Amino acid sequence: MKLISIKRETKPEVRFTKRMGALSTNVTYIKKQFLSIPYKTLHKYRETYYGEVKDCENINLAR
Structure with missing residues (x-):
C-alpha cells in the first residue's frame, strides 16, 4: 500500500469571465493524497x- 499517491479528477464547473460571462467547463484537478485522503492540489486546468x-x-469563480 502506498502512503503518498497522486490522483487526477475531472468534474464540471461553472466559471465566469468578464468577456464571455458564465462558462460551463470540465476542470481537471491533480491532487496529492496521503492514505487516500486528498490534502494538496498540485495543479488545476481546463x-x-x-x-x-x-x-x-486567469478565470474567476465569482461574478
Missing part, C-alpha cells in the same frame, strides 16, 4: 472548446 489546455488562474 480544456477549451478548441482543444487548448488553459490554467485556471
